[in-house]
Amino acid sequence: MSKKIFSAQDWENAPSEILQTHTPDIVPICNKVKDDVESVVREIEQRGIDIAPNYKDWVELGFALVDGLGENGREYYHRISRFYPTYQREGTDKQYTHCLQSKGQGITIRSFFHLANQAGISLAPSNKEHLSILPNIQNGKTGKWIKSEEELPAFPECVFEHLPPFLNEVVNNSISVDDRDTILIGAIVCLSVCFHNVCGVYDERIVYPNLYLFVVADAGMGKGALALCRELVVPINRNLHELSKRLEQEYKEAMAAYIKSKKDSGVTMPAEPPMRMLVIPANSSASSFLKILGDNDGIGLLFESEGDTLSQTLKSDYGNYSDVLRKAFHHELVSLSRRKDREYCEVPNPRVSVALAGTPEQVRRLIPDAENGLMSRFCFYIIRFKRGIRNVFATSDISQSKNAMFKLLGDKFCYLHEEFVRQGNYSFFLPSDLQEHFIEYLSRVNEECCDEVDNKMQGVVRRMGLIAYRIMMVLTTIRHLENVHRNSSSHDKTEQLVCHEFDYSIAMSICETLLYHAVFIYRNLSGNQSKRFNSASQETGIYARRNTLYxxxxxxxxxxxxxxxxxxxGENGSTANKWIEAFIKDGKLCRIEQGKYRKIF
Incomplete structure (x- = not known):
């Protein structure tokens, strides 16, 4: 659908009916925005700078200009893009048209100014009225990653355009944007435990697709959608339970036979059967948790719709397995020894996934501060508060209920999964061009987050890279499921699963959104915000660090x-070099001669 273009005067005089019914398809042209864009573009042209050297930034630039200027941003897109060595007018035109026709992507005009600022373009506003459109500029700093609760982004529309067919069926059962996002990330995490026969190499270590998730929301805001995702693995869990019952019955019969004929020295005592299950209750003692993991070859999904269940268990003496979760995230050997009964449990290759839902306070109880290692291991998705009541009588047909739909999807996944596991083992591979883009992107994001928040964000960004890689593994595997029945490869040969560009792009877009939410949680746990999650700090970490250095x-x-x-x-040298110019602009420093400075008090 083409967007209707309004001038600033048209926008101010538009009838209320138009504003109420057509707002999503209207792009207001603000003269102040256009003036500021023009000013920045002129400086870009004068200095011949390419502010979007990689593809992702270039796409983001297009969406940013569409947000601020609509069709009027097209020529600016060409003027900026022509500094790329292989610039082509036709391809640039086509990309801008795609941005116009897409549904927003959650990117605003602020991203344009952020990209320009990152490239060294001065963003000092010509007057105070223009300050509001710039990307959180205060005291010479920008804050791309620091958002209030209301500003936290949802997954962009591009994530849902090329999902694997099965996941597409899953998210089609959603009723809102937050519901769709929760179901998507919840499904990815719950299914990640099922692909224990898929591995890849990341940072020179073998990794599996397992993921940790915490959906955060106030009571009644829709985090219950995560419980539907559990239905996707219930059939597999049920099959394991039935296997356990058969083994238990066989054990009882063998034990009875042993007791009956114990005088016969040729009869050996039968071994106790394993307790087979996929979904492990959080309300388990540490020894029970490890025993279940051991019985299931280290595989398990810790699922709880109330985060308090886990946090209370971890606080008890018998249930403190927080360290087990931290080690299991990296598949490190986990063990437990109890003096009583000479108990010893050891799981050499744990492949554990975790899916939790809870309130902001429940996050604090589970992860008391940002120093806790669980913080960087979890994906966080925050469902923002929205006032209103939805139609709870949208259907009265039990067969059309969400429970019934997800049970059907669970049965379908179980069928596909049985053949997939029967085929053998799989190795995941990310093509070299995507590897290069991944490293480049992660390096840039790491610099941004360390600059804007603090250096400890590096641990969060590094693990988010691993999380992105694991999401790629899950998406690639799910896409492969549909074709597994036509696969005639040998069962004793490891098959390679190559990541498609679609799945790479989806995973990176998901993780960029999750990183915004992780920064929000990190700052809250670090004490940079008030107790409630929805209050914003008045200054970012970079400003405080600059003052410390000064x-x-x-x-x-x-x-x-x-x-x-x-x-x-411990600051980054290249980043700190830019601070000298900032000190000079702020009037805190003057240059006496080349390489020599004096402070101004």
């Missing part, structure tokens, strides 16, 4: 002195 500097210093202080604080 206060450590002597009245007069050289570049060598400055670099030594930067190193002592």
């Amino acid at each position: 206060n450590m500097l002597p009245e007069t210093f050289t570049k060598k002195d400055y670099d030594a202080q930067v190193s002592s604080l």
Whole structure:
């Protein structure tokens, strides 16, 4: 659908009926926005800078200009893009048209200014009225990753355009944006435990697709959608239970025969059968949890719709297996020893997935502070508060209920999964061009998050990279499921699953959204926000760190002195070099001569 273009005057005079019924298809052209874009583009042209050197930034640039200027941003897109070495007008035109026709993607005009600022373009506003459209510029800093609860993004529409067929069926049962997002990430996490025969190599270590998730929302805001995702693995779990019952019955019969003929020295005592299950209750003791994992070859899904169940269990002496979860995330050997009954459990290759839902306070009880290792291991998705009541009588047909639909999907997945497991083992591979893009993107995001929040965000970003890789594994495997019955490969040969560009793009888009939510949780747990999740800090970590560095500097210093202080604080050298110019612009510093500076008080 083409968007209707309104001028600033048209927008101000538009009848209320138009504003109420056509807002999603209207792009207001704000003269102030256009003036600021024009000013920045002129500087880009004067300096000949390519502010979007990689594909993802270039696409984001298009959506940003569409958000702020609609069709009027097309020529700006060409003016900026032509500094890319292989610029083509036709391809650029086609990409901008695609951005116009897509549904927003959650990217705003602020992204344009952020990209320009990252490339070294000055964003000092010509007057205070223009300040509001710039990307959170305060005291010379930008805050791309720091959002209030109301600003936290949902998954962009592009995520849902090329999902694997089975996942597409799953999310089609959603009733809202948050419901769709919760069901998608919940399904990916719940299904991740089922692909224990798929592995890849990440950071020189063998990894499996297992993921940890915490859906965060106030009471009654829709986090219950996660419970539907459990239905996808219930048939597999039920089959394991039935197997356990048969083994238990065989054990009882063998034990009775042993007791009856114990005088016969040739009869050996039967071994106790394993307790087979896929879904493990969080309300388990540490020894029980490890025993179940051991009985299931290290495979299990810890699922709870109330995060308190797990947090209360972890606080008890008998149930404190927080360290087990931290180790299991990286498939490290987990073990437990109890003096009583000379009990010892060891699981050499745990492949555990975790799916939890709870309130903001329940997050705090499970993860008391940002230093806790569980914080960076979890994906967080925050469902924002929305006032209103939905139609709870949309259907009265039991067969059309969400429970019934997800049970059918669970049966279908179980059928596909049986043949998939029977085929043998699989290795996951990410093509080299996508590997290069992945490293480039993760490096840039790491710099941004460390600059805007603090250096400890590096641990969160690094693990988000691993999470993205695992999501790619899940998406690639689910896409393969539909074709597994036509696969005639040998059962004793490991088959390679190559990541499709669609699945790479989907995983990266999902993880970028999750990273915004993780930053929000991290800052809350670090004490940078008030107790409630929806209050925003007035200054970002980078500003406080710059002040710390400035206060450590002597009245007069050289570049060598400055670099030594930067190193002592553990700051990134290239980032800190930009701060000198910021100090000069703020009137805190003056340059005496080349490489020599004096503080201004």
